[in-house]
Amino acid sequence: MNDILKLIANCVENGKIDRNTPYPPGMKGQDGADELTRLALDSGIKPEQILDGALVPAMAVVGDKFSRKEIYVPQMLMSAKAMNGAMKHLKPYFSTGETKRKGKVIIGTVAGDLHDIGKNLVAMMIEGGGWEVIDLGVDVSSEKFLKTIDENPGAFIGLSALLTTTMENMKKTVAAIREKHSGLKILVGGAPVTKEYCERIGADFYSPDPQGAVNYLKQFAE
Amino acid sequence: MNDSTFKFEFSDLNLDVRQIEMVMGYREGESHEAISDLIAGALIDAESFCELKAEYRIFSGIEFNPSEKSVKIAGLEFSLKKIVFGQLRKSESMAVFLSTAGEKIGEMSRKAMKDGDLLQGYIYDVIGSEAADGASALMQEKLKMAAEMEGLRITNRYSPGYCDWNVDEQHKLFHLMKDNFCGITVNSSALMSPEKSVSGFIGIGREVRFNKYTCGLCDMKDCIYRKIR
Numbered sequence: 001m002n003d004i005l006k007l008i009a010n011c012v013e014n015g016k017i018d019r020n021t022p023y024p025p026g027m028k029g030q031d032g033a034d035e036l037t038r039l040a041l042d043s044g045i046k047p048e049q050i051l052d053g054a055l056v057p058a059m060a061v062v063g064d065k066f067s068r069k070e071i072y073v074p075q076m077l078m079s080a081k082a083m084n085g086a087m088k089h090l091k092p093y094f095s096t097g098e099t100k101r102k103g104k105v106i107i108g109t110v111a112g113d114l115h116d117i118g119k120n121l122v123a124m125m126i127e128g129g130g131w132e133v134i135d136l137g138v139d140v141s142s143e144k145f146l147k148t149i150d151e152n153p154g155a156f157i158g159l160s161a162l163l164t165t166t167m168e169n170m171k172k173t174v175a176a177i178r179e180k181h182s183g184l185k186i187l188v189g190g191a192p193v194t195k196e197y198c199e200r201i202g203a204d205f206y207s208p209d210p211q212g213a214v215n216y217l218k219q220f221a222e
Numbered sequence: 223m224n225d226s227t228f229k230f231e232f233s234d235l236n237l238d239v240r241q242i243e244m245v246m247g248y249r250e251g252e253s254h255e256a257i258s259d260l261i262a263g264a265l266i267d268a269e270s271f272c273e274l275k276a277e278y279r280i281f282s283g284i285e286f287n288p289s290e291k292s293v294k295i296a297g298l299e300f301s302l303k304k305i306v307f308g309q310l311r312k313s314e315s316m317a318v319f320l321s322t323a324g325e326k327i328g329e330m331s332r333k334a335m336k337d338g339d340l341l342q343g344y345i346y347d348v349i350g351s352e353a354a355d356g357a358s359a360l361m362q363e364k365l366k367m368a369a370e371m372e373g374l375r376i377t378n379r380y381s382p383g384y385c386d387w388n389v390d391e392q393h394k395l396f397h398l399m400k401d402n403f404c405g406i407t408v409n410s411s412a413l414m415s416p417e418k419s420v421s422g423f424i425g426i427g428r429e430v431r432f433n434k435y436t437c438g439l440c441d442m443k444d445c446i447y448r449k450i451r
């Protein structure tokens with residue numbers, strides 16, 4: 001791996017956003033993901049090399065550590081912040097279409113449910129996996145999912161729920177999506193959701209944590 | 223015993239950085255300096271963001287139905303299921319309670335997240351959860367003292383949605399807590415607003431026992447509380 005890409009990856013893993021980030025102590029005063037990404041682009045490294053060669057692998061390391069309970073949510077979020085410091089330099093290339101991401105994922109907390117922490121974590125990790133995320137927020141109706149699917153054909157769908165009652169609305173949303181788009185892949189998660197429930201409602205994949213969702217999506221990357 | 227309402231100060235909760243870290247998953251001896259600092263700052267903010275309220279109403283003349291594992295309170299039948307029924311069945315009266323950390327801590331969490339600071343938002347979220355639970359614990363202490371004055375004991379607190387007790391039963395619970403002091407409402411999916419709120423029952427009687435929560439009874443193997451309680 002190119003040296004500067006290694007440095008960017010290291011910043012993301014350790015949550016070093018920019019020069020002003022005081023942690024980790026050993027990196028105090030040094031450039032962070034923000035400055036290094038600018039530098040990399042200025043020195044001719046392609047945005048997709050930064051995405052695939054630094055950000056995605058670094059976030060995968062972070063996600064795996066979280067799944068193995070070696071780090072906890074706060075550290076995962078620090079890494080996400082550093083990743084965003086790098087991403088802001090890449091976003092212009094995404095919007096012009098010059099750099100392509102792996103595909104689109106539409107994500108939301110289902111109707112009747114207002115819990116967004118888990119869903120936000122998953123959205124952030126999927127973005128860190130190199131995907132474009134369309135976050136519909138909380139209390140998302142089946143109609144809203146369907147409309148967004150129409151606007152983004154072929155997108156993957158992620159549904160989250162907090163309670164067994166709102167989980168029922170997950171079932172309704174899956175049925176509504178299946179009726180119109182039988183081939184779309186639907187991922188589900190949230191505290192009360194289980195693998196068995198996922199199978200029962202006809203969704204494609206259940207993950208207890210964000211990295212599981214990212215790993216599942218990998219096989220479909222464009 | 224009388225129905226009672228309470229307002230608590232955030233400082234009454236005695237929340238500290240370590241406790242928040244433990245809820246986040248950090249084990250004994252583990253911490254992260256930058257995160258500890260952020261939590262310390264957020265705990266100071268939370269003093270003004272949390273509006274801790276709680277209320278209990280006492281219902282006597284309750285009837286237990288052992289075959290249905292249910293209890294009838296003010297004409298409403300609650301299907302408690304095996305575990306909760308077992309804990310409450312010797313109660314002579316029932317304290318039905320609500321507690322909340324208020325709307326603002328949730329709003330601050332959501333605002334931080336919307337502004338792109340997921341970490342700050344998460345820290346406020348965890349503090350809000352602990353505050354809502356802490357308000358229940360303080361209310362429970364008050365109930366315990368009131369009960370002891372009358373020579374009575376109380377059980378631990380039990381909430382719809384835990385231990386197989388259907389979360390949908392919150393609708394009936396809210397019938398008993400109309401116009402509640404905490405200002406909590408419940409939507410058609412049984413989700414309470416403010417989000418950082420807790421509802422439940424505490425049994426009262428001469429024969430009841432206070433049993434600590436035993437996570438072994440619950441199916442949630444990954445629950446964050448399993449590690450710390």
Ligand code: B1M
Binds near residue numbers: 163189
């Ligand atoms: C698309 O693909 C994917 C893939 C992965 C996905 C995904 C999508 N979406 C999520 N994930 C996954 O990745 C994320 C990161 O790891 C995770 O997201 P989470 O959102 O799950 O995780 C968050 C980052 C952190 N986790 C959390 O914030 C929830 C943690 C637990 C312990 C929890 C807490 C903290 C609280 N609660 Co309560 N609470 C529980 C929870 C048990 C548990 N261990 O999860 C749960 C959710 N609560 C429950 C209950 C019953 C309740 N709670 C209540 C209250 C509370 C507190 C206020 C004390 C507090 C805050 C709640 C809140 N909404 O903010 C009540 C409801 C509150 C309301 N507003 O209506 C009340 C109804 C109890 C009552 N009667 O008062 C249970 C629900 C069970 C059910 N029957 O539905 C519960 C599972 C606990 C249990 N052991 O039974 C994964 O699920």
